[in-house]
Amino acid sequence: MATANREQIIELDVRTDELLVNMGPQHPSTHGVLRLVLKTDGEIVTHVEPHIGYLHRCAEKIGENLTPRQWIPYTDRMDYLAAMNMNLGWSLCVEKLLQYELPEKARHLRVIIAELGRIASHLVGMGAYGLDLGTFSPFLYAFREREKILNLFEEACGARLTNSYITPGGATADLPPGWLEKCEAFLDQFEPVIAEYHALLTTNAIFIQRTAGIGVMSAEMAIDYGCTGPVLRGSGVDHDLRRDGEERYTEMYDGYAFEVIVQKDGHYPRDHDYPPVPPEAVLGDCWHRFYVRMLEVVQAIDIIRQGIEFYRSAEGDWGHPIKLNTKLPKGEVYLETECPRGQMGFYLVSDGSAIPWRTRARSSCFCNLSVTEELCRGCLLADVPAIVGSLDIVMGEIDR
Amino acid sequence: MTEGPQFLETLKARFGDRIRGANLENIDPWVEVAPEAIVEVCRFLKTDPDARFDMLNCISGVDYFQPDPAKAKRASFEPHLEVVYHLSSTVTKHTLVLKVMLPRWKDDQEGVLPELDSVASVWRGAAWHEREVYDLMGVWFRNHPGLKRILLPEDWEGHPLRKDYELPLEYHGIRGR
């Protein structure tokens, strides 16, 4: 036709070439030594590629020359912000292999200590996330409370951060007298402080603007990538190992009344008056992941209160640790526990001698981090720390 | 634990001899799968309405090889590599362990990595796990979206978690031993 060979005018955008930008490994907002290689077109990030391994200390190779009790300090250094939960995971895994029966008192002691570790870890997660978004004060409020928990840990086991306290067979020492009262005093003064954090961050208009609707992850994608913990529950998947986990792990929480913090049919559990969900927040975005962590702190407080009552009424000894060179039966065992950042799994293969044949640690942040490639595609440069911060990753656990 | 034996029967009925065996006595029973059928079995386990193992928890590599000859004679196993898949279901709350037995070197030539199909097409999360198994244990995963080392530097030789691994003398000027 007449118009066949008429020139066709195509609207072209101004040709811009991509900028390859290197965020990390020594970058203030990447929670340790994580390196993100970003391809950005102006402010829009087109491709993110995380590089890990800067903190790899071959914990699994060393595990093949140490008895299980000697490997406990290595599990502390994996998720150094929740060392207690790591020790618990490894101890339960070894006890599962030994089919070791735990005394009643040790069970409640472990629940109290694990939930205190969860609060301490979530406090760091909250404070660091505020730091990623530019406000410095919540970080210091969080660490003020965390200091009190670390003092409690120090009284219990002598170490504040890497406190190899929970060992296969129970714990290295019993709770000192007066410790429970101090713990209760801490909880009583801590409860009103949480309202401060909500005012400072969760319901802060700018915080909501920076996190609501950013890095939205569908439930299917979260499961497909193996994300666990608050990242999974932030996307609305009702999965918490403390309730639906292995028999040996859920029996620890027998008799404890607690609800899994997840948005089921439109609302979160209403056992306390939590701040409302803002309209901009979409299920599975950064805000919800942050919100689940904040609610889990309140849930942990309830559990600890019940644990203290159970511990006071339980009798029997507090669970002496197993002998250093107890022979491990031949076989292999895998157990996952609900750590603050997700499900931390330990896989132990033994060939009948006292030293395991293979120790493997499945890191929750490892899978949570694998989501960044898909989640950060097409977001703005300022959103990358917001998304990576909401996944609350710890490099020690990822690199092992 | 899954319903144990009947589930094994359904798997055997469906996949016949590609399910090489199972060990139900162990604390965590596992099912052994033939290397070439792993992707098919995994896709079935994920999509099957009553199985629905939609979450891949962990892929680990275990090296069964006794380096010093003295203990080698008493070892109860002949040298091979195992790739272990731990699956779980967020719906039925069950867990399952799959195992794949691989020769330590591809048709026994020293230095050529054994090969296995990648399940990254079934669970996208498997990609990083497989990269780690490749990096530390030395198993080559066919049609993997981007198989390269994840924890160790790109130009590192050798796969540390193998029993017969020797730490290199030096790496970029840093003394190894």
Place this chain on the structure above:
Amino acid sequence: MLLGTFDLHTFLFVLFALTACLFAAGVLFSSNIVRMAFHLVLSLGSSAGLFFLAGAEFVGAMQLMIYVGGTLVLLVFGVMLTAQHRFLEMRTNAGEWVLSLVVGGALLMVLLQAAFSVSQWNTPNTERSQLAVDESKAATPIGAALAGVRVDKLQQKDAHLRAGMSGYLMPFVIVSMHLLVVLVGAAYLARPRMAVRNPKGGG
């Protein structure tokens, strides 16, 4: 005549004038595009200084805000974005030098000739020293005039003349409308278009 009456005013005038000219030359001779843009900023800034020196703060501030603060920020902005590798070093070959010298020289001659033909400028201006800095005229009358009230001519005796002074509202509005149209046009023209012969030949 220049050195005869040395005082603060002439010294500052010479200072500003020299910086303006030198940096303007700097724009010409520097090869690095970012340095070129920065020299332009300095030369326009010093010409703003000249306005202040002449007591016209309104125009000086206007120059600072619109020229230096507005257009040059965007110019440096644009230069910064494109100043990668091949745009950074711009070489001018010999032919262009000759051409530019010829055209530049011609323009300079015209300007010099015009400058010296003005009578007052080349006779020593006796009362130059009285132009103290604080004798600056207030800007408010200009503002009011722009709003259509010629307050500076309120004392005009004969009614007929005063009636004619309707202030500069009308020209002010015309100029702003014109500027708006030009901006929209420029934005439309700058739209990147590429003429492509219909690749598949057919419909």
Place this chain on the structure above:
Amino acid sequence: MAEFFAQYMPAGVAYTLTALISAALLLGVVGVGALFFIWAERKVAGRIQDRLGPTRTGGKFGWLQSLADGIKLLTKEDIAPADADKTLFRLAPYVSLAPSYAALLALPFADGWVGWEINTAMFFLLAVLGLEVFGVILAGYASGSKWSLFGGMRQAAQVVSYEVPLGMCGVIPVFLCGTMSLTTIGNMQAGWFTNWLIFHDPFTFLVFWVYFTCAVASVNRAPFDLAEAESELVAGFHTEYSGLRWSFFFMAEYNSMLVVSGLAAVAFFGGWNGPVPIFASWKAAGGGWEIVANLAGCINFIMKAVLGVMLMIWVRWTLPRLRIDQVITTCLKYCVPLAAFCFVGALSWQLFDLPSPNDWVPAERAGRAAVREPWARGTTGSTQSSAGTSARLAQGSEVHR
């Protein structure tokens, strides 16, 4: 002051001397201000974060902390990155400090105590504040690293877009007082605090907060500190700077904070006119007394400016940071329309001559007109030119007489 010196020496030298003295005084303001604000920021931040802030350097309150910082910065090695554009890299801090120092020129500390009595002081201030972005852009580009380039670009976009609402908010005190000279604006707010422009009508009250937001943004502080967003860009444009050069950027930032809150104090809070007119009678008494009154006024002005800076510091340590597109949307979608709305509101308030709180203070009616430009006050010939603003203007001036 110039006339005072002119009696003893030729006019040129007298003017140079006064210029040098006022320049030295203003440089003192910059130096002392920066030192004080460094200490104040650490102390206020400490208090907000439930800790003490510096207590060890020099006495209980750590007031020598800024000196310690200064010495640390002096002794730090001045490194420039390899592929940096050397001359621009070295020049950028001075280009950033110069405009904020020049802005002090037009800021009146008390009636008549001003570096240079410019008739268009407000316009000059806004123009010079816009120049500060050059230092940041050059630093961003010259540091050679991608991160500072990002920082520089973001800063350029932010400041250029925030000049618009800043200008619109600055216009309202100008047309309320009929002049751009800050000294006149300040003097027109004499008397009780009801005469302050912020209480003139609800629109000016609202526009002050819009002005404050835009001022915080154009000075690159608090929720709008995109250019040096630690979490994403490490430290934005001044990542590669260290030592003294870095402290110039710091001084420029604090100084422009002082200038911007000083401008707010003069334009909205009556500058040197305290809430209660204590020194009004002294000022009229003449002789040495008006110098004392001016001194009190100057202290009053500095207190208000420092209060504004404290507010900025307080905001910085509580609010998280906005994203670059949110910053620009708040500017274009909220600040500009709000400023325009308040502009129209204040204009119509003035046009229909609606009552403002100042009218209920009895003896205040004459305060404002007394200071108006002579031509507006004593219009000899009756102007029968066309209706509209001109008539209003002439008629308005009679009412105030």
